[in-house]
Every structure is written in C-alpha cells, then in structure tokens.
Amino acid sequence: MNSFRVLTIFAFASVFAAASQAFAALVVPIDTGNLNPIKTAVPALHGQTSKEAEIGGDIAAVISSDLQRSGLFKPIDPQAFVQRDLDMAAVPRFQDWRVIDAQALVMGSVATQEDGRLRVDFRLWDVYSEQQMIGQRYFTTPENWRRIAHIVADEIYKRLTGEDGYFDTRVVFIAESGPKTQRVKRLAIMDQDGANPTFLTNGANLVLTPRFSPSTQEITYLSDYGGRPRVYIFNIESGRQELLGDFPGMTFAPRFSPDGKSVAMSLDHAGNSDIYVMDLATRRSQRLTDSPAIDTAPSFSPDRRLITFESDRSGTQQMYVMNADGTNQHRISFGEGRYATPVWSPRGDLIAFTKIKGGLFYIGVMKPDGSGERLLTESFLDEGPTWAPNGRVIMFFRAGRTRADGSGGETRLWSIDLTGYNERLVPTPGDASDPAWSPLIP
C-alpha cells in the first residue's frame, strides 16, 4: 500500500516537473529585420617601409570600394576609428570597434620578401562575437597588388554573405569614340571596377557582341574583318584572333557553353537566322533550330542542359527555351512588349533580358519557366545584360537620347543588383557598350 502511494505521487510529480521544464524557454519568432548593409571597418594595411605602407593604403582603398559598390557592405570612414595601433600579432580591442558599430573588421599587413615578392596577410574579425573569421596570406609581384585586394574582398564577401564573390573579374566591352556618323568601335577590357582599361583591337574593323569564355581566357565576338561579318575567337594571353568556322553566310551573337568547349551562335543563311552549336575541338557544328523566323541570341543554362534564345516566330521578338539538342522549343515570355537578348544567370535560377514596351527599354529577370518577371531598370535605351559570375549583379549599357543638334547620346555601362537595388555607373574611358563579364580569374 505504501509503495503504491509513493508511486502515485512520483507519477504526478514527474508530470508536473516535465511540464514545467517544457515551458521554460520563451519562443520568439523574428521575421522582420532590415536589409541594411553590414558596417565594415577596413583600416589601411600595415607596412614597415613607406612603399609598403602606401601599397597597404591602396589595397585597403580598393577593398573598401569593392565592398561598398556591392551594396551589401558599408565601409566606415577611417577618421572614425578609435583604435589606431592594430597589430597583426595581437587581438584587436573589440570594445573600440563596437563603439563605432563596426560589425566586421579587416586588418592586414604588407611586407616585401627578399626575392622581391610582396607578402600580404589579412584577418577578418567578427567584432561582436570577438572571433576571427578568416586568416589568409598571399604572395605576388608588387605590380599585382590590385588583384590581391580584389581576392581579399571576394573572401570577405563570401564569408559574410555565403555567396561567391565577383570582384576578381574583368569586363570586356566595346569602347566607342568619334562622331555618331563615324563611330570607331574597339574591343576593350578592364577590371570590373574600371581600372586598367586596355584596347584589344585598333578599331579598323567593326566589332560587336563580345562574350567571355567561362573557363579560359578567350573572347568570342563578331567582326566584319574582310567585309564579311563573322564570329571570331580572341585569346587574351596570346593576342591571337581566329575565325570560328567558315560558314556560307553571316554568323553572329556567339556565346560560349558553360564548359567553354562549344560556342552557340546564329547563322544567317539566305535571310533566315537559325541557331547552331559548334564544338571548338572538332569544329563540327550542329543545327538546333529550323524555323523560317529569326532565331538568335542563344544562351546556355549553367548545367548545359537547356538553351534560351530569342525568336520572332510568334510575330514579335519573344524568349524561348529548348533542350541543348534543339528539342522541346517552347516560349517563356508572355508579357506585354517585346523581349530580347536573354542571358541565363550563372546561378541558374534566373534569365535576364531586355524588354521593349511603349517606347521604353527595360532590363529585367524572370525564372526559366517564365514566371516571376521583375523589371530592374527603365530608360530611353537599356540593353545587353550580362551577369557577374556569382549571378547577383547585372551589367548593361544605357544610351542617352541624341538631341536634334547631334549632342547627347552618351552610351555608358551601368550595373545593378538582381534585387533592383544599387544601380551604379561603371567608370569607362569614354563611351562603352556591349559589356561581357568574365568568370573569376584563376
């Protein structure tokens, strides 16, 4: 009888004990915050000699500028820094950085080795958790300090957002100069922040629609060398230009496949444009579309299984998707207006395009099944979107209206985030159009 009572009491007690423990932690669901950029402190990298200190300051400036232009980071004005005696061998005084609300702190040093190479060390600190997030060391030639700055910015970007960065990349574009009636168009290449612009061709021939190979240092583009507009391949390192197939007709709108081994392009034969894919190794080409309409501007999906292209077979320019072997061609754009220049994002989740409606041009994105269309920009003339290699930023060119007296009509490169934020002008030496973004430089 006694043990029975004890058992009863124990049973009830355990129920209450368990129940009260289950209710101990208050559950708080947080579903609104803000999209504010992460405040980051990037003090100049430390250097022993004045030359090293100068490079250290330049590297910090490039890192700050890259992070700020991405729109996701907000570098803090160096004049606000409290701690000024950072030492790579010591832990920073986090309280000094919390006071200015720096959420991330970059610190580093630059040193010259005996063999003349530059050694750059950097650490990324999480100020509020007081933990080191990244610690890396790089060796390079002194002239190459800009690439190190971009690589460090990419590391910071990737650690704090989870996405691959896009700062260590280049952009190839058409540099335009001269009066509107006699435009000189030259192929040019520059770093994605506008530094180091270089001309690749001399402007004697018309050059259009350059595109970067995703895996090699090659560019494909359209040139009318010899009077016939055809597709060429240009190797940046060797400077060699090579004709891509001798077709009986005009070839244009070339684009590399994701593995860099094939090029998809339009071939115009007797007034009818169709899409072909050419294997670069065997130089054999395969015809993918066979309609009497104009089919052009092909772009591969990153898994190489699908191709999106532009066709006017329905009566107006619209976007289509088909399998990489040409089967299952179906239309995906059904909104008002015309759709052109579809480009598949390297992330695979979106296709960017140019839209023309009511006399205005728009750059937009939509999902590969045609849903979720969003317009990111609007102007008199916005065209030719190209994706950064992480699929988050789009660059395009924008032309102003030409006035009656011939002035105006400036054409410039602009970039915008895929969420529609952060529209920015890309600095170029003069007018520029037709940008194409390179992959991350190996």
Add this chain to the structure above:
Amino acid sequence: MRLGLLFAIVMHAAVILLAAFYIVRVTPMPVPANDIPVDVVDVAPETNIKAAAPKDEKPAEKPAPEAAPPVPPESAPPEPPANQAILAPEEKPAPKKPEPPKPQEKPKPPAEDKPKDEHFDPNAVQVLIDKAKKQQKKDQKTADAPAPGADDKPREKAGAGTANTVDVTDLLINAMKRQVGACWSFPAGAVQPEDLVVWIDIQLRPDGNLVGAPQVEEQGRMNEPYFRAAAEAAVRAINRCQPYDLPAEHYDVWKEMRLSFDPRHMVGQ
C-alpha cells in the same frame, strides 16, 4: 483493483506528458502575422518602410482607433482607402495569438482592401497598424491587471490560459521582435530563403545582457556557406542589441529564449 488503479494513473500521466510536450511544440509556430496577405514588393523605399514603421507608427496611430470604435468596415464604402484600412482592425478586439476562433475573422477585412492605387498599399499599412494596435492594447491590459506569478501561469499558455497571462507572453515576444529585428541585417537577394531559418538559444541576465554566447541549434549545418552566413548574421544581431529592455517582474519567463530568424518575408524573391 490496485493494478487497475496503477495502470490508470500511469496512462493518465502519459497522456498529460504527451499533451504537454505536443502543445508546446504547436503554439510557437510562425506568428499569425503570416496570415495577413501582404504584397511584399522588392523596390527599396517600401522595404525600408516595413522595418522602421513599428517604432514610429505607435504614437501616431493612437488617436485614430479611439475615434471610431463602433463602425464596422462593411458599412463604410464611401470613405477613402486610408480610413478604411484604419477602421478594419476594429473587428478583432482580442489579441491574435491564443483563441482559435478569432484569427478566422482576420482574412476578411484585408481582402476588401485589394483593388487600390498601386503606389499606396493599404495592406502594408494595415499590417503596421495591427501591430501598433496590439502593442497598445497589451500595454493597457498589463498595466491594469496584477502581475501574474511566473512559475505556474506560463503552463496555461497551452490554450486555456487567462487573457492576462497570454498578454505577458505576447508583450515579451513583441518587445524582443522589435529590439532584435532592429539590429538584424540580412543580405538582400539570398537564394532559397526557406532553407535559411535559423534557431538560436540564448540566456539573459536580469539586466538584459547575455549570459554567454548565443547558441545556434543546427550546428551540423554550419559548414554550409549560406546557412553559416545567415546564422552569423543572426548571432551578430543578438550581440549588437544587448542589453535588452524587458520587464524585470517577468524575468522568469524571458530568462531563457529560443529565437527563430526567418528571412522569407524580407528577401521576397
């Protein structure tokens, strides 16, 4: 007879335990805020308004609800869209969280506000006003009622509780949401935000400061770059905004918390 009684007690205990744990897991599911149909637009100004509004809207909105309590929204069609949005919440006087019948009334008034001028979105404004009104009502109710004992009252959160107890929990939840949300910065444009819900356990001292570091629950996912970035952003938010301003008399309720950071409504892709 003894065996039968023992068996009955054990089974009762089992049922009570089951009910206790199961109900605990069910109630903290995502806030009813999700039930309100809101058009999340990607353009910058509108997103920023959502984040800032809960603090600013509260004092401004106080006069408006007092002015028009008895008017039901269906009988007020000729009024301009702004007033219709303000009057709509009058249908639901009680706090949203515990009573099951009440949330069903909510979808009706927002649905009426649909065909509107595209630049002014009354649904978005209504969400903010709902929040402000709930906060105001809770402040009034807890000021009137005596502070309930924290040890046995929270158990009644399971659905049969008094209005006072439930208000305390709601008050604390809203206070934490507001304070942590102000510090939580999430990178725009992240891929698959439904995968990036982060659960974090924290303990607080009576002065509102943290005891130790916030603990991310799903440690196994910390080697995924997107999840780690989201988890670190959440931890950073918690660290940034301490000490937390919470009523000291309910310390036993809020000394341990599980926070979930759900970016789905913010990222809006």
